[in-house]
Amino acid sequence: MAGPLPEGRFPLSWFPSGPLGALLEVRGLTMRFGGLTALAGVDLDVGEGELVGLIGPNGAGKSTLLDCLTRRCSPQEGSMRLGGQELGGLPPHQVAGYGIARTFQNAALFPGLSVRENVMVGAHRHGRAGFWGAALGRTAAEERGLGEQADALLETFGLSAYADHPPTALPYGLTKRIEIARALAAGPRLLLLDEPAGGLAPGEVPAFAQLIARLHRERGLTIIVVEHHMEFVLALCRRIVCLELGHKIADGPAQAVRNDPAVISACLGVVR
Amino acid sequence: MNAVAAGHRRLPVGHEAGDRRPDWPWRRTSLALVASAAVVLPFTLPPYRLFQLTLVLVYTVALLGLDLVVGRSGRLSLGHGAFFGVGAYTSAVLIAQFGVPYPLTMPAAALATFGLGWAAGRPALRLRGLYLAMVTFAVAVVLPPLLKRLAGLTGGAMGLTVPAPEGLLGLDDDQWVYFLVLMVTAAAFAGMRGLAGSRPGRALTALREHPAAAETLGIRAATHMTAAFAWSAMYAGVAGALYTWTAGFVSPDSFTLALSITLLAGVVIGGLGTLAGPVLGAFAVLAVPAVAQEFDPAAPGIVSGLLLLLIVYVAPAGLAGLLRRTLWGLLRRRA
Ligand SMILES: Nc1ncnc2c1ncn2[C@@H]1O[C@H](COP(=O)(O)OP(=O)(O)OP(=O)(O)O)[C@@H](O)[C@H]1O
Numbered sequence: 001m002a003g004p005l006p007e008g009r010f011p012l013s014w015f016p017s018g019p020l021g022a023l024l025e026v027r028g029l030t031m032r033f034g035g036l037t038a039l040a041g042v043d044l045d046v047g048e049g050e051l052v053g054l055i056g057p058n059g060a061g062k063s064t065l066l067d068c069l070t071r072r073c074s075p076q077e078g079s080m081r082l083g084g085q086e087l088g089g090l091p092p093h094q095v096a097g098y099g100i101a102r103t104f105q106n107a108a109l110f111p112g113l114s115v116r117e118n119v120m121v122g123a124h125r126h127g128r129a130g131f132w133g134a135a136l137g138r139t140a141a142e143e144r145g146l147g148e149q150a151d152a153l154l155e156t157f158g159l160s161a162y163a164d165h166p167p168t169a170l171p172y173g174l175t176k177r178i179e180i181a182r183a184l185a186a187g188p189r190l191l192l193l194d195e196p197a198g199g200l201a202p203g204e205v206p207a208f209a210q211l212i213a214r215l216h217r218e219r220g221l222t223i224i225v226v227e228h229h230m231e232f233v234l235a236l237c238r239r240i241v242c243l244e245l246g247h248k249i250a251d252g253p254a255q256a257v258r259n260d261p262a263v264i265s266a267c268l269g270v271v272r
Numbered sequence: 273m274n275a276v277a278a279g280h281r282r283l284p285v286g287h288e289a290g291d292r293r294p295d296w297p298w299r300r301t302s303l304a305l306v307a308s309a310a311v312v313l314p315f316t317l318p319p320y321r322l323f324q325l326t327l328v329l330v331y332t333v334a335l336l337g338l339d340l341v342v343g344r345s346g347r348l349s350l351g352h353g354a355f356f357g358v359g360a361y362t363s364a365v366l367i368a369q370f371g372v373p374y375p376l377t378m379p380a381a382a383l384a385t386f387g388l389g390w391a392a393g394r395p396a397l398r399l400r401g402l403y404l405a406m407v408t409f410a411v412a413v414v415l416p417p418l419l420k421r422l423a424g425l426t427g428g429a430m431g432l433t434v435p436a437p438e439g440l441l442g443l444d445d446d447q448w449v450y451f452l453v454l455m456v457t458a459a460a461f462a463g464m465r466g467l468a469g470s471r472p473g474r475a476l477t478a479l480r481e482h483p484a485a486a487e488t489l490g491i492r493a494a495t496h497m498t499a500a501f502a503w504s505a506m507y508a509g510v511a512g513a514l515y516t517w518t519a520g521f522v523s524p525d526s527f528t529l530a531l532s533i534t535l536l537a538g539v540v541i542g543g544l545g546t547l548a549g550p551v552l553g554a555f556a557v558l559a560v561p562a563v564a565q566e567f568d569p570a571a572p573g574i575v576s577g578l579l580l581l582l583i584v585y586v587a588p589a590g591l592a593g594l595l596r597r598t599l600w601g602l603l604r605r606r607a
């Protein structure tokens with residue numbers, strides 16, 4: 001288990017296919033829904049500290065890959081290892097404990113909780129308070145700790161002003177940020193972002209890419225980002241993986257993948 | 273990052289944002305008002321009114337519990353009338369048959385209903401959806417005939433009479449019972465407030481509103497839901513014990529499915545997922561019919577039915593939501 005990258009070292013993403021001990025190793029992953037094969041024997045290695053863009057046309061299986069990694073789907077074949085530990089067979093609620101956090105393609109915030117509380121739910125696994133402790137009012141110290149951690153994250157994301165508001169009334173771009181803050185509160189090693197820029201106004205996209213780049217740089221996180229926005233992926237990722245109909249059709253340095261004829265024909269209309 | 277610059281504009285909290293968080297202006301003031309009223313009233317009310325008020329407190333405890341399942345976890349229980357009955361009978365049997373002192377029967381009722389809630393909730397909650405409603409429905413249907421059958425212990429269909437506790441500190445019996453019940457209600461309220469505002473309460477809300485996201489963040493659905501259901505049943509059981517102290521008499525026909533449905537109506541009328549809701553709901557389901565009764569024997573049913581319809585159509589957030597909206601409205605007009 002390697003921790004965050006020490007400062008000043010080269011991020012491993014400079015070596016695109018990461019021969020140096022991958023954090024995530026996916027082998028022959030196959031996921032079928034009835035007769036439909038959403039993933040067909042996908043292999044993927046992601047090194048510690050890499051920032052990988054995952055692209056592909058609609059229905060390519062990108063979200064399904066994230067669902068398999070977070071155990072919302074049980075693939076029929078293949079293996080998934082994180083830091084050498086097999087993820088297959090885990091119940092979904094244990095995935096966070098292995099260091100995986102994600103955001104969802106559609107907004108997945110909890111509307112009945114304030115923005116701060118949403119982020120505090122992200123830190124659920126770092127808390128201890130159970131029903132008895134909470135009912136007897138023995139949670140003040142823990143609540144303060146979780147609250148301070150949440151406030152620090154909100155500050156990073158420029159969300160402090162909204163801490164006490166319900167997330168429902170906020171602009172879409174902000175809800176995407178809250179979701180990332182919530183995922184980070186879980187303290188992941190591997191962060192999976194499912195179309196984080198989807199639905200953003202074009203003007204917001206570059207700033208959002210900068211935000212994710214900063215997270216990657218400052219926290220030494222390993223990130224897989226699923227995205228349709230080609231400029232967004234190109235600006236952000238040195239390595240891009242492309243899926244089409246459940247097959248991996250390209251994997252390599254961003255510019256090479258972008259100019260790959262197979263990718264261009266698969267993502268026609270997406271790659272501009 | 274333009275949106276952040278605009279961030280200093282305070283967005284509306286409460287009614288306009290449509291949130292259901294227990295945001296309440298003048299929280300301390302309202303709590304102090306309610307507390308002083310609760311202490312003064314028993315010395316000014318006639319005995320039968322005091323009895324009704326005590327029952328409102330008893331129902332408040334049961335509704336606080338039921339709301340943990342219905343309001344906060346988003347599941348349906350048709351069995352809380354039965355848990356209430358189990359608590360009531362536990363207390364009554366211990367007092368009448370075994371001479372156990374009043375206060376000791378409450379933990380016994382709590383323990384019994386907690387265990388029962390755990391046992392009923394554990395398998396049903398894993399199956400999700402309407403299964404919990406079915407299992408709790410079964411509990412509600414089984415209890416009254418079972419109580420009649422175990423006549424040796426429960427007094428059968430005739431019920432069981434419990435001697436009134438001796439009033440202490442120069443208080444009448446009913447004033448003494450009122451204060452006992454008030455203390456338990458206050459503790460139950462404080463407990464639910466602690467639950468709602470910390471890790472387990474947030475986890476329940478998260479599981480209700482987006483189960484997939486909640487699980488991915490490490491929240492274990494089965495554990496939290498079962499614990500919530502067991503706690504909820506325990507609150508109903510404690511309320512049942514308080515009922516025995518208050519009414520001094522229990523009979524199987526007091527704890528039928530009708531009671532479960534009345535309690536459900538109570539949490540909906542009061543306002544789901546709020547702390548004020550159970551208090552207001554208890555008033556609504558007890559005081560409204562009682563007052564209506566004094567005008568016309570047919571009035572309670574009609575008035576209660578109309579109230580329920582009115583709430584569902586006009587104030588889906590219940591009386592608590594309505595009151596909060598009104599208070600915020602006043603506050604904004606003043607500002
Ligand atoms: N739970 C499910 N049951 C049945 N089919 C599913 C399920 N989830 C996904 N699929 C199917 O699997 C295929 C891959 O879907 P997936 O959501 O992974 O695509 P995607 O690459 O994320 O596409 P998009 O860019 O539209 O989000 C699609 O054909 C989809 O209909």
Ligand SMILES: [Mg+2]
Pocket residue numbers: 062063064105194
């Ligand atoms: Mg998708």
